[in-house]
Amino acid sequence: MRRRDLGAILAALMVTWPAAAVAQDYPTRPVTMVVPFAAGGAFDVIGRLVAARMSITLGQPVIIENTSGGGGIVGTKRVANAPPDGYAFLLGSIGTHAYNQTIYRKRRYDAVADFAPVALFADQPMVLLTRKDFPAANLQEFIAYVKSNSEKVRFGSAGVGSTTHLACAVLNSTIGVATTHVPYRGGGPAAADVVAGHIDYACINLGGAAPLMKGGLVKAIAVLSHTRAPLLPTLPTADEQGLGLDISTWNAFFLPKGTPDAIVKRLNQASSDAIDDPAIRARFHDLGVTAVAPARRTPEYLAQFVVDEIKRWAGPITAAGLQVE
Numbered sequence: 001m002r003r004r005d006l007g008a009i010l011a012a013l014m015v016t017w018p019a020a021a022v023a024q025d026y027p028t029r030p031v032t033m034v035v036p037f038a039a040g041g042a043f044d045v046i047g048r049l050v051a052a053r054m055s056i057t058l059g060q061p062v063i064i065e066n067t068s069g070g071g072g073i074v075g076t077k078r079v080a081n082a083p084p085d086g087y088a089f090l091l092g093s094i095g096t097h098a099y100n101q102t103i104y105r106k107r108r109y110d111a112v113a114d115f116a117p118v119a120l121f122a123d124q125p126m127v128l129l130t131r132k133d134f135p136a137a138n139l140q141e142f143i144a145y146v147k148s149n150s151e152k153v154r155f156g157s158a159g160v161g162s163t164t165h166l167a168c169a170v171l172n173s174t175i176g177v178a179t180t181h182v183p184y185r186g187g188g189p190a191a192a193d194v195v196a197g198h199i200d201y202a203c204i205n206l207g208g209a210a211p212l213m214k215g216g217l218v219k220a221i222a223v224l225s226h227t228r229a230p231l232l233p234t235l236p237t238a239d240e241q242g243l244g245l246d247i248s249t250w251n252a253f254f255l256p257k258g259t260p261d262a263i264v265k266r267l268n269q270a271s272s273d274a275i276d277d278p279a280i281r282a283r284f285h286d287l288g289v290t291a292v293a294p295a296r297r298t299p300e301y302l303a304q305f306v307v308d309e310i311k312r313w314a315g316p317i318t319a320a321g322l323q324v325e
Contacts, residue, residue: 036075
């Protein structure tokens with residue numbers, strides 16, 4: 001073997017050995033799950049449930065760090081800029097890794113290029129709710145009424161660009177109406193005004209919608225997804241009522257770009273172990289969350305899924321005029 005070839009091989013080994021050793025020992029200290037939203041919210045609750053179980057697989061504590069601000073941008077950038085050593089990972093969402101890529105004309109980060117996908121792990125459908133006395137009992141009656149009264153009908157959301165806003169914006173676009181949008185400082189206040197009858201409807205995630213429905217405080221029109229929700233199995237989907245919609249929130253884990261594959265796989269296994277735990281699944285059910293099937297949990301699936309979701313939402317966001325600087 002020529003001396004030059006031997007030197008190249010040795011140089012390559014010097015680069016790969018340290019990374020391999022680090023990955024093999026990972027983790028040797030606590031790991032931080034960055035939740036880019038405020039403590040106490042739906043995503044924070046989900047994150048804490050999964051983190052506790054992931055700690056068992058990893059053999060180290062998984063510590064929650066709430067780094068909120070900018071619609072998830074602050075916490076997301078914190079992970080994008082973190083060392084690629086596996087000790088900080090992101091609880092991402094449809095907002096951080098789909099909506100934000102189009103809403104902001106100047107991107108704060110690249111949801112595809114700046115991250116190593118780990119695992120998609122949770123889905124949660126949106127539900128169309130109306131005030132209790134709204135003159136419609138099903139989706140077709142809702143559509144007919146809104147089309148005839150669009151100038152006076154109002155819908156609420158958790159704020160411009162939020163999941164609750166985009167869900168109703170897509171619904172409106174699909175049925176061909178333009179109703180008045182009333183943004184609130186969170187999904188809770190929007191839902192409260194549906195209950196009070198101050199606004200006509202809202203598109204709320206299943207976990208937030210279920211207590212209102214079970215308490216008889218609102219009228220449930222449809223689950224805005226292709227399949228019925230296990231938490232509310234008697235509520236028909238939009239598909240079943242003649243309107244093809246699939247509007248759900250989702251959550252996934254991401255590491256910084258350049259994280260060794262062995263660490264990605266280790267974290268992927270920990271997340272999969274967590275959502276396969278019967279206690280976690282039972283709690284997910286209570287929250288209206290569905291654990292994704294094993295075939296959809298791979299890093300490879302998540303990588304393509306993010307690309308597809310960015311494309312899927314780019315059109316509706318642009319059409320609704322939601323882009324900001």
